[in-house]
Structures are given as structure tokens and as C-alpha cells.
Amino acid sequence: MSKLSRNSVGVAALAFPTWAYLAFFFIIPVALVLWYSFGFKPDLFTAHDNSVLSLDRYFETADPTFLSTFWNTLQIAGVGTLICLLIGVPFAYWLAVKVPSRWRALLLALVLVPFWTNFLVRTLGWQILLAPEGFLSDALQTMHLTTGPLSILYTRAAVQLGVVYNYLPLMVMPLFVAMDRAGASLREASRDLGANRWRTLWQVTLPLAAPGIASGCLLVFIPLMGDYITASVLGGAQGNMVGQLVANQFNSAQNWALGSAMAVVLMIFILLTVAIVGAVILAVRAVLRHNRRVVMDRTDIESAVIEEAAA
Amino acid sequence: MTQQSTLAPPVATEAGSVQVRNVVKRYGTATAVAGVNLDVRSGEFLSLLGPSGCGKTTLLRMIAGFEEPDEGDIVLAGSSVVGVPPHKRPVNTVFQAYALFPHMSVAENVAYGLRQRRTSRAEIGARVTEALDLVQMGTFATRNPKMLSGGQQQRVALARAIVNRPKVLLLDEPMSALDRKLREEMQLELKLLQRRLGITFVFVTHDQAEALSMSDRIVVMLDGRVQQVGTAEDIYTNPATSFVAGFIGKQNFIAGTVAGNGRLVTADGEIAAADADAAPAGSAVLAAVRAESITVSTVRPDTDVNVVKAAVGAVSFLGETIQYQLTTGSGHELLARVPPLHGELLPAGSTVWCSWAPAHVQVFPNPHPSTGGQ
Numbered sequence A: 001m002s003k004l005s006r007n008s009v010g011v012a013a014l015a016f017p018t019w020a021y022l023a024f025f026f027i028i029p030v031a032l033v034l035w036y037s038f039g040f041k042p043d044l045f046t047a048h049d050n051s052v053l054s055l056d057r058y059f060e061t062a063d064p065t066f067l068s069t070f071w072n073t074l075q076i077a078g079v080g081t082l083i084c085l086l087i088g089v090p091f092a093y094w095l096a097v098k099v100p101s102r103w104r105a106l107l108l109a110l111v112l113v114p115f116w117t118n119f120l121v122r123t124l125g126w127q128i129l130l131a132p133e134g135f136l137s138d139a140l141q142t143m144h145l146t147t148g149p150l151s152i153l154y155t156r157a158a159v160q161l162g163v164v165y166n167y168l169p170l171m172v173m174p175l176f177v178a179m180d181r182a183g184a185s186l187r188e189a190s191r192d193l194g195a196n197r198w199r200t201l202w203q204v205t206l207p208l209a210a211p212g213i214a215s216g217c218l219l220v221f222i223p224l225m226g227d228y229i230t231a232s233v234l235g236g237a238q239g240n241m242v243g244q245l246v247a248n249q250f251n252s253a254q255n256w257a258l259g260s261a262m263a264v265v266l267m268i269f270i271l272l273t274v275a276i277v278g279a280v281i282l283a284v285r286a287v288l289r290h291n292r293r294v295v296m297d298r299t300d301i302e303s304a305v306i307e308e309a310a311a
Numbered sequence B: 001m002t003q004q005s006t007l008a009p010p011v012a013t014e015a016g017s018v019q020v021r022n023v024v025k026r027y028g029t030a031t032a033v034a035g036v037n038l039d040v041r042s043g044e045f046l047s048l049l050g051p052s053g054c055g056k057t058t059l060l061r062m063i064a065g066f067e068e069p070d071e072g073d074i075v076l077a078g079s080s081v082v083g084v085p086p087h088k089r090p091v092n093t094v095f096q097a098y099a100l101f102p103h104m105s106v107a108e109n110v111a112y113g114l115r116q117r118r119t120s121r122a123e124i125g126a127r128v129t130e131a132l133d134l135v136q137m138g139t140f141a142t143r144n145p146k147m148l149s150g151g152q153q154q155r156v157a158l159a160r161a162i163v164n165r166p167k168v169l170l171l172d173e174p175m176s177a178l179d180r181k182l183r184e185e186m187q188l189e190l191k192l193l194q195r196r197l198g199i200t201f202v203f204v205t206h207d208q209a210e211a212l213s214m215s216d217r218i219v220v221m222l223d224g225r226v227q228q229v230g231t232a233e234d235i236y237t238n239p240a241t242s243f244v245a246g247f248i249g250k251q252n253f254i255a256g257t258v259a260g261n262g263r264l265v266t267a268d269g270e271i272a273a274a275d276a277d278a279a280p281a282g283s284a285v286l287a288a289v290r291a292e293s294i295t296v297s298t299v300r301p302d303t304d305v306n307v308v309k310a311a312v313g314a315v316s317f318l319g320e321t322i323q324y325q326l327t328t329g330s331g332h333e334l335l336a337r338v339p340p341l342h343g344e345l346l347p348a349g350s351t352v353w354c355s356w357a358p359a360h361v362q363v364f365p366n367p368h369p370s371t372g373g374q
Ligand SMILES: Nc1ncnc2c1ncn2[C@@H]1O[C@H](COP(=O)(O)OP(=O)(O)OP(=O)(O)O)[C@@H](O)[C@H]1O
Pocket: B027, B030, B031, B032, B050, B051, B052, B053, B054, B055, B056, B057, B058, B059, B206
């Protein structure tokens, strides 16, 4: 017992850098935001005051603008994650299964190309590309594919496009790793046992890639919910996202208390969404397990169950 | 020979028969399989034996359908399967690395093939039970394969293949990961299983003892080609090439030329060989003498042929035999293996006489005459 506790103290001590990192970059900032959200804005020139604590800022967040923007954000993030998934799964499958290994590194590098430039700069790139008087618009008009200039910039469609472009690599990477790790030998075993490519995909490759799919979706959905650069650059008034509102409260309105309350609502909402989606996935998995289970002829497997319990 | 008599005569269209016809497989400029012909009979236990990289796995993968031959044809049960995808071929494979599905229990792994055929739940239950019992893994049905030992995983892999009742089972070094004791047990189980189920086994190994003890026939391969096909006895007693002779058992090769009178001229004097005159006089040959055919004694044996004086180098006790490393007068190295009860242990450095019977000498054309065939 004492040995065990000494051990765990040792492990905790070894993990100190992780704790320090978490505390510094996560726990302390989040605690501060939470603390500020109970305060208020005392006057025009002061950003926050915590001398009187209340939940009033949270009631303030429940105004129609915030709620509709929130709903908008959720749609953009949800659709964006879905599109990334729909593009990412076939692409990662193709990369991990079909592409000869000597080409893989090159293609992966190409996937990461957008990351070589700054997030803002590459989003501004899209602004130039999508502008009504821009190159793409001109080209489409010359080819008579559209009548009149391109009118996609400053719409939700533009935000959606920018979001998919910006976040797709975050989806592809974990998906590729998961599918690559599932390995050719398991797919061959499946084919050998009579499953065609399609059934092999559904019964072997995708189930084994499930953790990668989950982490890809989280990596896209969570930052996307808080993104405000893409929306400010490409969305204009129509493509507002909640991140913009929060940033506004901190930067222009100088109301840190309200901004913090909005941020807390956003965080709680993200946690809830992730929890609900996670529960649905677990339920689906349980159903699949149930369908796959083998009812053995005899009951002497009990010995195995007991053995398992003892182990 | 005796094993062969229990087999049905070869019928090319029988369900478990496999014909490999002039099959060639290239990877870039390298040729992995260079024109192989094979006739596997229904119900036969056939081993593919050969050194690493000789094309055994490639050949097996072509039969299973994971690779297509560049030339030639593969015929299963009388019809060509070239171009048929693996899931439509009536064969199952036991993979070298087991390849059990980590997200399924043992029973679900075994049931996988049956589920693809949309077998009823009740029948799946019955057949999975039967297959797991066969490999004595019934009590592990609910376990995750990751929680099994190597030998247990191997048996699950076997059950997963045989539960489908394939006509042909392909096994790629399925026991290479097991310790010796477990391997010997599994060899016995596997052999019994194969007899009981009447499945054709094509069994890849580079362990010659394994091939000799289990197979009806053995195919010895080298560099993508078949060197010899025959029963264990055939291959041991009548190796077709010096490679086969050297691959099975411990062999001494002595370079020489055919003298024409039933003798060979070598650096250590003349060697009498039963089949010395099969090669034309004057041609460069290799005389092969098995380490276990050599008698070692301290006094000169009472015969004037095949006696060589040698110095004892290293002595190793191998359990069933004692191995002497000997150096002849001409500097040639000989290995001799003698039973331990055959007299006292000879110390290193002592001078001894080696002798062997002319009937135990095999003569092969020397593939590299300039280098003395080594
Ligand atoms: N996918 C591949 N690409 C290129 N060369 C390959 C490929 N697979 C096999 N080879 C080559 O083909 C030859 C035969 O390989 P194979 O795997 O059939 O050997 P093996 O007899 O099974 O050897 P081992 O006993 O080591 O398993 C080898 O020289 C190997 O390098």
C-alpha cells in the first residue's frame, strides 16, 4: 500500500512538466475567464471589475443576437466538421491503402502545405480569390460559367468554404494515422475470409480507425466553434460567428465580464456537444457489438468469464 | 513413400487440388518467382521449403489472390483463378503474423468468415464452438486476442481459417513465433487436424525438420525456382541437386573430378562413390557426405577406400549427437556427427581417421568448379 502511494507520488512528480504546462496554459486562463464572467463593467474606461459578483452577465448573453450567432456558429462548425469528415475519410483511406508508400510522405506534405503560412494570411488569400472583381470571378465570367460577378464573398458559403480549407488537414492527419495503423495484413485477412472491399472497409478499416475519426472530429469541431478569423475575413455581416462576438467584447467594447461570460457559455456548450456525440457513438458501438456477438453452443465459456473476472 | 499410398491418385479437377503452371512474378527488376510448376493433390500436406527470400510467400500470396502472376496460370479445383479476387477464392490463409482482428473477441474473429457468407446465427454458434474446440481454445471464446499468448493466437488464427471448411488451406510459417516445445506440440496437432478434415495444406516453412516430419511431399525452392519435389525420404536420400543435399541435414561437400573407375580424385586422395560414374569422366563434381554418415575412430579402419586422416578441431555436444569439426591433410573442413554412446569423447587436437561407405556418397555436378564448389 505504502509502496503503491509512494509510486504514484513519484509518477505525479515525473509528470510535473505536464502539470505545469496544463496549469499555465489551460487551468489558470480558464479560471481567470470564469472569475471575470462574474464581474461587471464599471464605467466606460474600465474593462472589468470583480468587486460585486453576480450571474447577470450570463443573463445578458441570452439576447437574440448572441443566440442567433450561436446557432449560426453551431451550424457552420457542424457542417464544416461533416464536410471535413466526408472529404477526409476517402482521402485518408486512399492515402493509407491505395497510394504506394514512396508517394505517401510527399502527399502528406502537400496536405500540410496550408500550414506553412499564417492562418490569417491564407484566409485573406481566399478573400482575394473569391472577391467579385477577383481573378476567379473574371475567369468564370470569361468562360461563361457564371453571368455577372461572383457573389460568394461575405456569405455563409464563403465562411463554410474557408473553414473546410483551414481545418481539413487537422481531420486528415489523425484519420491517416489511424487507417495506416490498421495495417494491410488485417485487410488481407478480411478479404481472405470472404469479405469484399466494401465490407472490409466497414467491418475492419473503419472500426479500427474510429479513435482517429473521433479525434479528427474533435480537432476540427472545437477550434472551429471558437474561430473568428475565418468569419471576420470571409463572412462579413452574414457569416458572423460567436468567436467574433467574444473578441468584440474584449477588444472594441472593452467589456471583459460579458466577453468572459460568452466564452464560458461557449465552452460549456462545446463540452455538452462532445458529450452527447460521444454517448451516441458509444451507443452505436454497443449495438454493433451486439449484432456481431457469437452465441456459443455450450455454456462452459462461463469458466472463461470467471477466469476473466479473476484476472 | 508409405504416406503417399494413403493419398488418392492425382485428379486435377478435385475440389482440393491446386495447379501452378509456369508462374512468374517480378517486382521491378527482381524476379521473386521464376517459372514454378506444381501439382498439389487434393488432401495432401505439401510443404514449401527454402531459404529466406526464395519466393515461398510470394507463391502463396498468388494462390490466395493477394498478388497476380505476371505469367502463367493458377488452377484451383480445375478452374483458373487468375484475376479472381481473394474473397471469391475457395482458399483460406493462416498468416505468419496471425492478423487477428484486435477489435473483436476470439469467437467473433472465428465467426468472421461465416458472417461474410451470411450463415445463420445458430449455425455460426455451432461451428465456432466446434472450431475452437478443435484447437482447444473453447474456453477463451470471449477473450480479446491481444490477451492471448503467441501460441494461443496461432490456434485462433487456425480456427478462424478452418471454420470456413476451405478445400485448400495456405499456411505461411504459422509456427515461426512459437518456442520449440509448443511448436512440436502444434506440429502434431496440425498434422492430426489435417488428416481428420481432409483439407489440402500448402505449408510454408524454412524449418527443414518441420517440413520433414509433417509433409506428404516437400517442395524445395531456391531463387524463385523449384529444385525438387518429393517425399521427405526422397529428398533426404536422393537429393536432386547439391543445393537440396546441403539444405536438408548437415552435409560435407568435397570437390573432385570423376576418374571413371567408380572413383573421384580429390585433394585428400580418391573417394569411392556408388554413383560416381553417372557423370562423364574428367568432369568437375561435388561429393556430398552427410555429417552423420562419417565414422570417426582413433585407429585406422580396416578398409582402403574413403579413409581420411584428420585433426579434431572444435567438439560440440548437441544432445543427441556429438559434432566434431575436423581438418583433413589438405586443409579441408569436415563435420562429423556421431552418437554419444559410440565410444569415448575425442579431445580437440587429437588425430583421427574418418571413414564412410561408398553408398553414402552422393555426386553432383559442381556449380562453381573454380571456387571448389563452396
Ligand atoms: N512487395 C514486394 N516488393 C518488392 N519485392 C518483393 C516484394 N515481396 C517480395 N519481394 C521480393 O521477392 C523475393 C521473394 O520474397 P518472399 O517473401 O516470397 O520470400 P520468402 O521465401 O517468403 O522468404 P522468407 O522465408 O524470408 O519469408 C524476395 O527477394 C523479396 O525481396
